[in-house]
Amino acid sequence: MSEKEIDHVTGVETTGHVWDGDLKELNKPLPKWWLYVLYATIIWSIGYWILYPAWPTLHGYTKGILDYSPRAEVAEELAAAKAKQAKYLDEIAAKSLGEIATDQELLPFVMAGGAAVFGDNCGPCHGKGGGGAAGYPNLNDDDWLWGGKLEDVEHTILYGIRSGHPETRDMAMPRFGIDEMLKPAEIADTTQYILSFSDKATDPVAAEKGKSLYADNCAACHGEDGKGNIELGAPNLTDNIWLFGSAPAAIAETIRTGRGGVMPHWTGRLDPATIKMLTVYVHSLGGGR
């Protein structure tokens, strides 16, 4: 390998390696531009090690003299975003719900913020668009168990339903079946009478028997005519909106167990301005009542 061998066809030096007796490789060095780029990147990397976090050590890593940290950068960006929102949040905190709901300047921020907070906190139960599910009210209709005015909605969000908070809405329906206040047959009769409010009764005889049972046990809260009572959170039984379903079995189950759905209180978890945004957003879904 001491002698340089020149390939006679191309006039280029070979590497001296021979395969299959006569195959030789031409000695073509790397293109210069490529080589210089490689050297440049090596030099660049040394600068990088000095300036930026680079090498792992036993108890952490080299920090670099620029003291750069993506984590700190994110924190800074978040703080900057918060500072930008502060103007709106202050305004929201200062204004009443009614003022916010009609403030065309403020509304885009309130609706966007409300939608984001709703998705994070309310969506898991009520659905991303507030469509609800069995046991979790649909927030898009006009059937509001505890009232659909802005103030009512805010109160519900602040203190929840049967949440354990001192201010919470904690009226609860008795457990007529579990506590043996009504026999199963009586529950079935009452169910038929309740269904007759919305013309869904299938057994007129049972419904007739259920009438007096309803008057004795249910009418105090739900009203003689079944229209319900917002003060007590007693649902309207005459419409076609049923939180736990309108099948006789579902209604019978409600009478037996009282249901007693729970919504957590959000005061203390969300700040007042955020709750106001959320209130206006939820109210906008169906226009309240």
Place this chain on the structure above:
Amino acid sequence: MTVIKRAADFVHETSAAEAAPGIERIDVQPVSSKAVRETYAARPKIYPKLAHGTFRKIKWAVMAVTLGIYYLLPWLRWDRGPNLPDQAFLLDFANQRLFFGPIEIWAQELYYITGLLILSALGLFLVTSLAGRMWCGYTCPQTVWTDLMVVVERFWQGDRNARIRLDNSPWTFEKIWKKTATHVTWLLVGLATGGVLVFYFRDAPTLAAELVTGDAPIVAYVFLGIFTGTTYLLGGLAREQVCIYMCPWPRIQGAMFDRDSLLISYRGYRGEPHGPHKKGQSWEGRGDCIDCKACVAVCPVGIDIRDGVQLECIQCALCIDACDEIMIKVERPTGLIAYDSFRNLDAASHDDRAPLRFVRPRTILYSALIAIVAGLMLWAWLNRTILDLSVLHHRNPIYVELTDGSLRNRFTVKILNKLHEKRTFELSTEGLGRAKLSILGFAEDDPKIDVVTDNLRALNVLITVPKAARAKLDGPATPFRFVVTDMADGSQTDRKATFRGPNHE
């Protein structure tokens, strides 16, 4: 193995014989020719000689006009009223608008730009099929800036021979300062180029002040730097390499030529056999080409046009000027190199003539396509909406039933006002009978929707079909239309939508 020698080598190699009495035979070899076309070779440097004549004058004029447009356009003002930029030609990416004088294109209307690009391409096809690479030879920025860079080079270092001498001389003080001055001027030209480019994207006078004081956005400096670098690199250093190796157009343009296209051609039937012309020698029985190589010396891409049309030739017409000058000196007719068609060249070699045919299927096709695309664009522009309406159905829940048994759907309706004035609209539905429309935040009875100057307004719209009208609904999905009425002139715009209800019924 053939080795290409640099043009500079030839200066010393051969003694400068005369091509004709009083006419120097320039010692120049084409860097790429029929005879010598190496696949692998280092780039030989080309020293274009200054040409004089009609086409050189035309090229100076084109250069002045194109550079003038490029450098001055951003400074042209256009009054669009308050709150709008007053720059006539502005690509306002920040606000997603493009302004061309009275024309304003929104981001969602970028298809007008697509149309413009298609028109440009078709125009290029038409011109190329008529008269070859007019674009490459006269107006391509690469050609114009290279020409400008050569002017700079010539200013500091002199014309062809002086430049070759300088390159071959040792590094003296004179060579160093001449070279330095050339490169510095190239960089300044690049800086001016990049500097003007950024003015197209932001109000020029403001940005100019910002650039000087250092307050301009970082992206402006970045692009200024990029375009300074690319102008220096492509115009000053790479030059014809860009046309030969980087640009796809030379490879495509062959498909636009045909036998009737006017191409810069060496009239071989007249020129051959070529050779030096001695004093008193008869022109009978020989060609007019005296092999002075003036055409090769002026060529910016370093070819010999006598080899015929070739990929490298950008058809800049400078060889026509160079040859005509010589022809006048030797008292032969000019036009030995000229714009000519293959058909006429063939005919002329049989002592015949073929008339020019500009109207042929190819040019008719390109012209028709141009007319169609231009017509479509004009039609689209004249029917451009000044109001856009978009409707989004909320899907969770897709519908709700209310306590009184009526059905309700919720929509987000967005109204986009493209006029530069506040407009008031009324929103209604069509095809849903007695459906009630209410907009959150608006009075029930008479909602007047103000949409300010070129802006978008999103409305939360509730459509309620009363219980009594539910029977008239078209099953679970009833098509209907949202109609927006401009209250000023009564003009309407509508959008399809669907009212959803329960499946059973």
